[in-house]
Amino acid sequence: MSRAGLVAVAILSAAILAYEVLLMRLFSILWWHHFAYMIISVALLGFGASGTALAFARERLLPRFAAWFAAGAALFGLTAVLCFAVAMRLPFNALAILWEPEQLLWLGLAYALLVLPFFFGGGAIGLAFSRAPDQIGRTYAYDLVGAGLGALGIVTLLLVLPADAALRCVASLGLLSAALALAPFRGRRTQVASLALTTAAFLVPAWLPAGLLSLHPHISEYKGLRTALLVPDARVLQERSHPLGLVSVVESPTVPFRHAPGLSLNYLGEPPPQIGVFTDADSMTAITRFNGDLASLEFLDHTTSALPYHLLRAPKVLVLGAGGGEQVLLALFHQARKVDAVELHPHVAGLVAGDHADFAGGLYARPDVDVHIREARSFAQSTGDRFDLIQAPVLGSPGGAGATQGLHENHTLTVEGLRDFLNILEPDGILSVTLWLKLPPRDAPKLLATVITALEQLGVREPGEHIALIRSWKTMTLIAKKTPLTDEETARVRAFADERSFDVSYLPGIAAAEANRYNILEGEPFHAAAMALLGPDRQDFIERYKFAIAAAADDRPYFFDFFKWRSLPELFALRTQGAASMLDMGYLMLFSTLAQAVVLSIVLILAPLVLRRRHFGGTAPKARVMAYFLALGLGFLLLEIAFIQRFSLFLGHPLYSVAVMLTGFLVFAGAGSALSPATMQAFARRSERSWAALGPLPAIAAGIAALAVVYILVLPPIFDALIELPDPAKIAISLALVAPLACLMGMPFPIGIAHLARDDQDLVPWAWAINGCASVVAAVLATLLAMHFGFTAVVLLAAAIYLAAPAAMAGVAAASPESRTALVSGSGP
Amino acid sequence: MGLMRTPTLLISALCLAAASLVLHAQERKDEMDGMIAAIAAHAQDAGPAVPGGGIDPAVLQAMRTVPRQEFVPDDVRAQAYEDQPLPIGFGQTISQPFIVALMTDLLDVAPDEKVLEIGTGSGYQAAVLSPLAKEVYSVEIIPELGERATNVLKRFGFANVRTKVADGYYGWPEAAPFDGIVVTAAASQIPPPLVEQLKPGGRMVIPVGGAYFAQQLMLIEKGADGKVTTRQLLPVQFVPFTRAGTK
DSSP states (O other): OOHHHHHHHHHHHHHHHHHHHHHHHHHHHHSOHHHHHHHHHHHTHHHHHHHHHHHHHHHHHGGGHHHHHHHHHHHHHHHHHHHHHHHTTSOOOGGGTTTOTTHHHHHHHHHHHHHHHHHHHHHHHHHHHHHOGGGHHHHHHHHHHHHHHHHHHHHHHHHHSOHHHHHHHHHHHHHHHHHHHHTTOOOHHHHHHHHHHHHHHHHHHHHSOGGGGOOGGGSOTTSHHHHHHTSTTOEEEEEEOOTTOOEEEEEOSSSOOOOOTTOOTTOOOOOOOEEEEEETTEEEEEEEOOOSOGGGGGGGGGSGGGGGGGSOSSOEEEEESOTTSHHHHHHHHTTOSEEEEEOSOHHHHHIIIIITTTTTTSGGGSTTEEEEOSOHHHHHHHOOOOEEEEEEEEESOOTTSOOTTTTSOOSSSSHHHHHHHHHTEEEEEEEEEEEEOOSSOOHHHHHHHHHHHHHHHTTOSOGGGSEEEEEOSSEEEEEEESSOOOHHHHHHHHHHHHHHTOEEEEOTTOOGGGGSSSEEETTOHHHHHHHHHHSTTHHHHHHHBSSOOSOOBTTBOOTTOOOOGGGHHHHHHTGGGTGGGGSOHHHHHHHHHHHHHHHHHHHHHHHHHHHSGGGOOSSSOHHHHHHHHHHHHHHHHHHHHHHHHHHHHHHTOHHHIIIIIHHHHHHHHHHHHHHHHHHHHHHHHHOOOGGGGGTTHHHHHHHHHHHHHHHHHHHHHHHHHHTTSOHHHHHHHHHHHHHHHHHHHTSHHHHHHHHHHTTOTTHHHHHHHHHHHHHHHHHHHHHHHHHHHOHHHHHHHHHHHHHHHHHHHHHHHHHOHHHHHHHHHTOOO | OHHHHHHHHHHHHHHHHHHHHHHHHHHHHHHHHHHHHHHHHHHHHTGGGSGGGSOOHHHHHHHHTSOGGGGSOGGGGGGTTSSSOEEEETTEEEOOHHHHHHHHHHHTOOTTOEEEEEOOTTSHHHHHHTTTSSEEEEEESSHHHHHHHHHHHHHTTOTTEEEEESOGGGOOTTTOOEEEEEEOSOOSSOOHHHHHHEEEEEEEEEEESOTTSOOEEEEEEEOTTSOEEEEEEOSSOOOSBOOTTOO
C-alpha cells in the first residue's frame, strides 16, 4: 500500500477514536454517563460487524480497494455527524426504561444509528488489512499510531472547542482520509473525486447548519440544567467546554437557587443570592454572593458540614472539591486562618476566580485562600503542608437519581485515599466527609467501613473512639481523627447537633436512645450500622448486608457501587413500590452492556461460519483462529484499561491519565507492530526447528505476561518514590514504563494476520471482526471484573490470556509453514 | 320511505354515540377499579410505611372521584390508570397513584382543614385533596404547568382549590397557617417559610427522589411547642440486612 494510503488509514483511525471519545462527551451532556457508555459500547460493535461484512464481500471489494476505502472513510465522516444528529433527537427517555418497555425500541434505534459510523470506518480499515496482509505490520502500525494521536488530539481539541464543533472536525477528517486514499491514482475521475472530497473536508465545518448539532434543545428534560431554565427569567450566562465536562453558568433572579444541602429546619433565614454552576447539565454547585460580610454566611453554619468547626479554633483548612466555593466560605465564616481549596475542573475554579470574582467577593484572590487546580488525592500525596481540617463537601448524587455514579472511579474515598488524607492532618486534626443521606443506608456504612479500615491501618486500635457521625434529613457528615475524641469534643458534637435538630448517629459512648430524636428513622439504621461495623462481627454484617458496603480500596475504587446480585430479585419485585431508587443502575447498565455485547459478538463472529461455510476456505482451523484473535482482543483491552487506572493515581489527573496512557499504549503498540516483521526475521535466523513455526509469539506472549506481573509488584513503590515529581517528569516516566509493554502488545495481532495471509485470506477480515468484538467485550468486562475482584485480578487474567494465545495459533502456524516463510522473507500477494 | 329514513338514521347515530359513551365510561371505571386495587395491594406490602396497614378508604374514595386521565397529556392518556409515574412535560412527572395515595394518607387531612401544595404540576394531587379538605392552596413556579392545571381543576369542578404561579419558597402567607403541606417539587432544602406556615400539630409531606423513581417519603410534624421532627418512610418493605443464620 502506498504511503498516502497508509496515512489515510492513520487519519481515519484518528478520526474514529476521536469520534468514540466525543460521543461519550456528547451523550454525557445530553443524557447520563452510563447510558452514554452503554450505547457507545454497543455501537462499537460496528467494527465487528464490518469485519463480518468484509468476510462475505472481500473478493468483490478488493479489486477496487481505493474506491471502497474512500467510500468507507467518506461515509464514516458523513454518518458521524448525521447519525448523531438523528440519535440525539430520538425521544429516548433513559430514566423511564424500568417503567416503559417501549423505550427499548428507541434504544435499539439509537444503536442502529450509531453503529453506522463505526461500521463504515471499521470496514475501511479492515479492507486495508485485507488489501496488503503481507504489510500488516506497517498497516496496523499506522492504524494504532493514528488512533493514539486521535485520542490525544480530541482531548486537546476539547480544551478549545465545544464538543459539537469538534464533531465537525471529526467529519472533516473522515473526508480527508477518503481524499488521500484516492490521491495517488492518476485517473481523471479519481482526481476529481479526491479534489471534491478535499474541498468538502474543509467546507463541512462551515456549511453544516448551526442548529443541526446544537445540544441544548435535546438535553434530557429531567437534568438539572433544563429544570432550572424552566423557572421564569432563568438564563444561561455562559458555557465553557472542557474534556472534564461542559460547565454551564445560570442565573435565576426571580426564583433564587437557595442551594444549601441539608440545611437545618431550625434555620429561618434565606441564603444570599447565588449563581448556579452545572457540569454536563447536572450536578449543580453554587457560587454564593459574598460582599465581605461574614454574617451573610451564617446559613452555612446550619448544615452538617459545619460540625468540625465547632471542635476547632482558627483552623488551617483543606477543602477537597471546592466547586463554587461554598466550603471555602464556611471556613472563612469560622475564622479559618488559611484555606487551601482543591478543585479539579479549571473552568469551575475559573468562574469563581475570574468571571464572577466580583459576585464571589474576590474569594479566590484573598491572601488567606489558595486555589489548586489538582486532583484531590494527588494534592494530598505531594503537599508538604499539614492541616487542622480536611473538608470533603457533599459527594455523590442526591438520593433517588438512580445512583448513576456507580461506575465512576473515586480515589478519594478509598482506604488508601483516606489514609493519605489522615496522614496530612495535624495530630489533633479532623477529616470531615459529607454525603447525601440515602435510604436504606449504603453510602454511610461503606464510608464507615472505609474510614475504620484506614484508621486501623494507621495503628488505631479503637476506631470507635475516633469518629462521630451526624445526620440531618438530607445529609450526613462523618468526622474522623487520628487521636481519640475528647469528652469536651463529644459534648460539643452533641450541642451542635441539638441546636440544629441534627441527630447523632454515632459518637463514642452514645446510647441507642440518643440516636433518633429529630429525624426519625425506623430502626435508626445508621446507628445500627456503625455499632455493627465497630463491633466484633463486622465482616459478618458486611456479608449479610444487602448492599455492597465493604471498604473501598485503590484496587477497587468504586465507592458508589453498592450492587449485590442477591438483592436484585427482591428489589426488582418491589421496583414499582419505591425500590427502583435503590437499584444501582450503574452496575446493571454495565452488566446489560456486557450481555448485549456478548450476544451480538457471537452472532457477528459465527455468521460467516454458518452462512458462508462452503466458501470459507483455507487450511487454518477456524476454532483456533477464533481463539487466538479473541484472546488478543481481550488481553489488549484488559491490560490497557487496568494500567490506565493504575497510572491515573500517579499522574494525578484523570485527563492526563486517559490522554497520555491511551496515546502511549496505542503509539507504542503501533511501534511494536511496525517492528513485527523484523522481529520475525530475527527469530527465523536463529531457529529452523518445526516447533518454531510460531516464531517469536511464545516469547512475546511470555514477555507481556512477565512485564504485566512485574508491574503489579514494582509500580506501587515506584509511584510512591516519584509522586512528588512535576507533571512533565511523571508523564515522561509513565510513557517510558508503558513503552516496552505496549510495544510487545502490538506484535501478536500482525503476526497472527501474517500467518493467515498466505493461504487463508478469507479469514483476515474475520479475524478483524473477532478482534473488534473482543475489544468491546473486554472494555466492559475490565470494569466489571475490577468492581468485583480488583484491577490486580484483571491484570493477572490478561497475562494468563496472553500466555495461552500462542497455543491457539500453534495449530494455524503448523498448518501453513509457507506463510511463516513468506512473512519472514517479506514476500506475499 | 325516504322521509322515514332520516329520523331513523339520526336515532341510530344517537344510540351508537350513547352506547360508545357508556362503553367508554365502563372502561374508565374498570381502569379506575384496577388502579385502586393496585394501590390497596401495594399498601398491604409496604409494611410500616403505611400506618394502619392500609390506605384510608376516604383517600381511595377521593381518588375515585378524580379523572386521572384528564391530568396527563394526550400521548400518555392510555396509561393514566397504570401504577407508574408519567411525563407531563417541562421535565416533570405525575407521581404514580400509589405514592399520591400514600402522601395523601400521611397528610391525614380532616374535612375542616386547610392544605397547601407546593408544586401543582399536573394538578392531580390538588384534585385528590379537594374532596378531603375544606380548602386547598397550590403553588406552581412553571407558568405553563400552573395555567394548565388551573384550567383542568376548574373544568372538573374542584372549586375549593386555589392556585397561583409563584415562587413556592414563600408558601402562601395570606392563607396561612395550614393544617397540612405537601411539597412535591424536588427539595434540596425545606423552606423555612413553609415550616413557619405549618400549624402546631400540622404535618408536611415531601417525596424525595427523582422523576421516574417512585419516591421515598418524608413526613414533617410540628409539635405543639413549634418544634419539628422528620420521619423518613420507605414506601416499600425492604430490610437492608438479613439476620444472622439466614441468607
